[in-house]
Amino acid sequence: MSGALRAPAEEDALTVARLISQHSPEPATRNQVRRDWSAPGFDLDHDARFDGSSYVAVDAFGDGRVWIDVHGHPSPEMIEWGEGRAREKGSRLLSGGWTSNEALLPELEQHGFQPIRHAHRMRIALSRPASEPIWPEGIGVRTFRPGDERGFYETHQETFRDSWEPIEESYDEWAHWALEPSVLVPDLWFLALAGDEPAGLAICNPSPGAPELGRVQVLGVRRTWRKRGAGRTLLLHAFAEFRHRGLKGAVLGVDAESLTRADRLYEQAGMYVAARFDIYEKVIA
Structure with a gap:
C-alpha cells in the first residue's frame, strides 16, 4: 500500500532495492542503491521520492537531458513529482522501464511520454x-x-x-x-x-x-x-x-x-x- 511521498532515508535502501528488483533481469542490492545516492551531484533530499510501493530518482546529465528513474507501481502523483523535479533540472525529459512492468509504462504514456528507443539485456x-x-x-x-x-x-x-x-x-x-x-x-x-x-x-x-x-x-x-x-x-x-x-x-x-x-x-x-x-x-x- 502506498504512503505519502517523501525523501527516502538510509533505512529505506533495502526496500528500494527490492522495488528495483521486481522487474530488473538481475536483482539490485542495497549497496547499489546507496552508491546511487552518493553519486556526484545527486541530492537525496531533493532528487528522490519514495512512498513504500514506488520510487523515483531524478538525474541530470548536465546538457539539458534529465533521466527520471521510476520503479515499482507509481501513483500519478509520483510521476508528476518526478516530472516536476526534472523540469527544474533540464529541458529534455527521459524515462523508461522494463517491458514486464505493466503498471509503469502505461502510466508514463498517460503523462505524455512517448517511446523513442529500446535497449536489450542479453x-x-x-x-x-x-x-x-x-x-x-x-x-x-x-x-x-x-x-x-x-x-x-x-x-x-x-x-x-x-x-x-x-x-x-x-x-x-x-x-x-x-x-x-x-x-x-x-x-x-x-x-x-x-x-x-x-x-x-x-x-x-x-x-x-x-x-x-x-x-x-x-x-x-x-x-x-x-x-x-x-x-x-x-x-x-x-x-x-x-x-x-x-x-x-x-x-x-x-x-x-x-x-x-x-x-x-x-x-x-x-x-x-x-x-x-x-x-x-x-x-x-
Missing part, C-alpha cells in the same frame, strides 16, 4: 562450448594495473561517443561508478593494446545481485580498430575468464539499434535477448 549460458578468442594481428591484451585509471576512463569515453545519446562523464563521475571497491575487479578489466596504444577495452565484474553471472559493463573499440575482430575477441576473452572463475552465465546491456551494430556482434557470439527496456521521452513545448 545473456549467454557459459556451460555451452565456446570459440577460443584469437586476437587480431598486432593486438594483445592485459588486465588493469594501478595507474591505468585515466587510460581506461579516456578509452571508455572515446569509444562510446558513437553510441546513441552518449553521456560525457567527468572523471570523478566515472570513478564513482567504476572504481568503487565493491565493483572493481582488476582481473576482469581488459585493455586491448596495439603496441602501447589502447585499441579497446572491456570492464567486467560479477553481477552484484546475481554473483553467478559475469557482467560485461563496458565493451568498446576505438574507431581505428573496428571491423578487425577486436570487439568479438574482447567479448570471448571475457567469457573465457568468467568460465575460469566458475561463473554460470554472462549478461550485458546494449542499444537495440546500436550505431556500431554491437547487438549483432553479441548475437553472433551466441548471446540472446533476455529482456527489453523501453526508453521514453516527453517533449516540453
Whole structure:
C-alpha cells in the first residue's frame, strides 16, 4: 500500500532495492542503491521520492537531458513529482522501464511520454562450448594495473561517443561508478593494446545481485580498430575468464539499434535477448 511521498532515508535502501528488483533481469542490492545516492551531484533530499510501493530518482546529465528513474507501481502523483523535479533540472525529459512492468509504462504514456528507443539485456549460458578468442594481428591484451585509471576512463569515453545519446562523464563521475571497491575487479578489466596504444577495452565484474553471472559493463573499440575482430575477441576473452572463475552465465546491456551494430556482434557470439527496456521521452513545448 502506498504512503505519502517523501525523501527516502538510509533505512529505506533495502526496500528500494527490492522495488528495483521486481522487474530488473538481475536483482539490485542495497549497496547499489546507496552508491546511487552518493553519486556526484545527486541530492537525496531533493532528487528522490519514495512512498513504500514506488520510487523515483531524478538525474541530470548536465546538457539539458534529465533521466527520471521510476520503479515499482507509481501513483500519478509520483510521476508528476518526478516530472516536476526534472523540469527544474533540464529541458529534455527521459524515462523508461522494463517491458514486464505493466503498471509503469502505461502510466508514463498517460503523462505524455512517448517511446523513442529500446535497449536489450542479453545473456549467454557459459556451460555451452565456446570459440577460443584469437586476437587480431598486432593486438594483445592485459588486465588493469594501478595507474591505468585515466587510460581506461579516456578509452571508455572515446569509444562510446558513437553510441546513441552518449553521456560525457567527468572523471570523478566515472570513478564513482567504476572504481568503487565493491565493483572493481582488476582481473576482469581488459585493455586491448596495439603496441602501447589502447585499441579497446572491456570492464567486467560479477553481477552484484546475481554473483553467478559475469557482467560485461563496458565493451568498446576505438574507431581505428573496428571491423578487425577486436570487439568479438574482447567479448570471448571475457567469457573465457568468467568460465575460469566458475561463473554460470554472462549478461550485458546494449542499444537495440546500436550505431556500431554491437547487438549483432553479441548475437553472433551466441548471446540472446533476455529482456527489453523501453526508453521514453516527453517533449516540453
